[in-house]
Amino acid sequence: MDKRLSFFLILLTFSLLSVAQKKSDIPVSLHGSIQSDILFPQKDSVIIPSDQYEKLYKQTALTNTYVDLNLLSEYVEAGTRFEFLKYPLPGFDADFAGWGFPFFYVTGKYKKSKLTLGDFYDQFGSGLIFRTYEDRSLGIDNSLRGARLLLEPYKGMHIKFLGGRQRRYWAHNKSLVWGGDMELNLDQWIKALNQSNTFLTIGGSFVGKHENAGDSITDPTYQYYLNLPVNVGAYDFRANLQKGNYTFLIEYAGKVNDPSHDNKYIYKNGNALLFSGSYAKSGLSALLQAKRSDNMSFQSKRTEDAILPSYINWLPAFTTQQTYALATLYPYATQPDGEWAFQGVFSYLFKPKTDLGGKYGTLVKLNVSHIRSIDKQYVVADYNPYNENTAFLLRGTDGYTSSFFKFGKKLYYQDINLLIDKKISNDFKLNLMYLNQTIDWGVVRNEAGIGVVKTNIFVAEGKYKLSKKTTLRSEIQYLNTRQDEGDWVAGLLELSVLPSFMFTVSDMYNAGETKIHYYKALVSYTYRANFIQFGYGRTRAGQDCSGGVCRDIPASRGFTLSYNYNF
Numbered sequence: 001m002d003k004r005l006s007f008f009l010i011l012l013t014f015s016l017l018s019v020a021q022k023k024s025d026i027p028v029s030l031h032g033s034i035q036s037d038i039l040f041p042q043k044d045s046v047i048i049p050s051d052q053y054e055k056l057y058k059q060t061a062l063t064n065t066y067v068d069l070n071l072l073s074e075y076v077e078a079g080t081r082f083e084f085l086k087y088p089l090p091g092f093d094a095d096f097a098g099w100g101f102p103f104f105y106v107t108g109k110y111k112k113s114k115l116t117l118g119d120f121y122d123q124f125g126s127g128l129i130f131r132t133y134e135d136r137s138l139g140i141d142n143s144l145r146g147a148r149l150l151l152e153p154y155k156g157m158h159i160k161f162l163g164g165r166q167r168r169y170w171a172h173n174k175s176l177v178w179g180g181d182m183e184l185n186l187d188q189w190i191k192a193l194n195q196s197n198t199f200l201t202i203g204g205s206f207v208g209k210h211e212n213a214g215d216s217i218t219d220p221t222y223q224y225y226l227n228l229p230v231n232v233g234a235y236d237f238r239a240n241l242q243k244g245n246y247t248f249l250i251e252y253a254g255k256v257n258d259p260s261h262d263n264k265y266i267y268k269n270g271n272a273l274l275f276s277g278s279y280a281k282s283g284l285s286a287l288l289q290a291k292r293s294d295n296m297s298f299q300s301k302r303t304e305d306a307i308l309p310s311y312i313n314w315l316p317a318f319t320t321q322q323t324y325a326l327a328t329l330y331p332y333a334t335q336p337d338g339e340w341a342f343q344g345v346f347s348y349l350f351k352p353k354t355d356l357g358g359k360y361g362t363l364v365k366l367n368v369s370h371i372r373s374i375d376k377q378y379v380v381a382d383y384n385p386y387n388e389n390t391a392f393l394l395r396g397t398d399g400y401t402s403s404f405f406k407f408g409k410k411l412y413y414q415d416i417n418l419l420i421d422k423k424i425s426n427d428f429k430l431n432l433m434y435l436n437q438t439i440d441w442g443v444v445r446n447e448a449g450i451g452v453v454k455t456n457i458f459v460a461e462g463k464y465k466l467s468k469k470t471t472l473r474s475e476i477q478y479l480n481t482r483q484d485e486g487d488w489v490a491g492l493l494e495l496s497v498l499p500s501f502m503f504t505v506s507d508m509y510n511a512g513e514t515k516i517h518y519y520k521a522l523v524s525y526t527y528r529a530n531f532i533q534f535g536y537g538r539t540r541a542g543q544d545c546s547g548g549v550c551r552d553i554p555a556s557r558g559f560t561l562s563y564n565y566n567f
Helices: 003-024 050-056 191-195 388-394 441-445
Strands: 029-041 062-072 076-085 098-110 113-120 144-151 157-168 176-185 198-210 216-219 224-227 231-243 246-255 270-281 284-294 338-350 362-374 407-423 428-440 452-465 470-480 488-497 501-510 517-527 530-539 542-546 549-553 556-566
Touching: 191 198, 284 362, 338 407, 407 441, 428 441, 441 452
Parallel strands: none
Antiparallel strands: 029 062, 029 556, 062 076, 076 098, 098 113, 113 144, 144 157, 157 176, 176 198, 198 231, 216 224, 231 246, 246 270, 270 284, 284 338, 338 362, 362 407, 407 428, 428 452, 452 470, 470 488, 488 501, 501 517, 517 530, 530 556, 542 549
């Protein structure tokens, strides 16, 4: 949509709300936020080749800046977002660059119904067939522009209808995405469940995609013509049970044939099955999860080959979201063409004044993840995903057959993560972590010639309270591997002075092949709702991942400035 038209509609909506507020004396509040991250790049021939620097860092300053505004009242809400990404931070797709008002909405509320017009985010169930969301660190914003209706016609019944076109950077894909979702809280209908403190929710969803653009593909070299489906549907059924300390979720999703760039334009149906069970009580918790997904890439633009395609759905990654620097060097990205994934998370608090708990108690947490390929019997002999000739031969076929409960031969990812959290004294707290990790880096990077990387990572973190307002935090990290670039060592010192200041210095050093230091120094200041941070240092080329979705980050060096404000 034209920037001037967007701005006019936003201004009109806010003006109408202001007038309504003045005439009816209905309370109206303004809420919002400002987020701006700026990099002033510098040349560094050690980590950035000169030709690459000239391509990536053409501007004196690069910034991702967002301003959100939301007007809230009893019956009407309206909001917009201004984005200035004309010179985006390194690692974002070229189409990401731009500026304007790409997001705005108006929501009307009446009794137990809500109608939203404009841009919105939503999710059906776990997201297996539909999830729109924003993740600024990854450059993801796949919101829908259209309409959404939320209804609660009866107690315990929640219904959604929605439809629109999905955002892709500064435009919207031509395909129409639409769907509906219903959830029933049976414990509010069945007296026996309510009396036994048992909560049972069942739900079902359907999502359709209507895509005319690119509805056929021809290739004279291989002499084929593909009729691609104009309409693609996906469905989801789920049940969630909570009884006392136990919670169970089972969810199944299916998708009809949906040839796309992701699956080499095959016509096989897709499906996913997810199970999750957890137990929690004071001092003890356990979580077990399993997922099998097969050909579940669902995009609103089937021919897209972008860094971050326009996914309609989301497949959760059953791995721990790591925060320590060396533990994030080899992150796992969910494989939409199919995977078996298992995760177990266990934590136990040894009580104070016991042999293992000591004076203050000891928390032990264990995470185990195991992800591997599904069984695939390809219709093309000697199929090689990195060989375009064999990949082309899959087009127009079902691609492969797969036995549902049979595992594939390839291990994608595995980790064993042990964390010990121990308070030593009133002033000192110690965290210890060990991570054993195996990752098929070639599969995750989708590149031939890259093998399996195995790591052992050790982390010690200490927090020492120097005074009531001053705390010193330190980290020592070591990564051992015989693959890729070899071993790494990292260290960090962070001094926080309440309520405003924080000073941080850190370094990551490759003790294996490159012998390169990645140093950083940061100063942060907080005043009420304002946060500002100034820094200088190097950033290693690698991947930034969240929830199984990743983007590549090029190496950089320079000054950084970040500002956040919430009101």
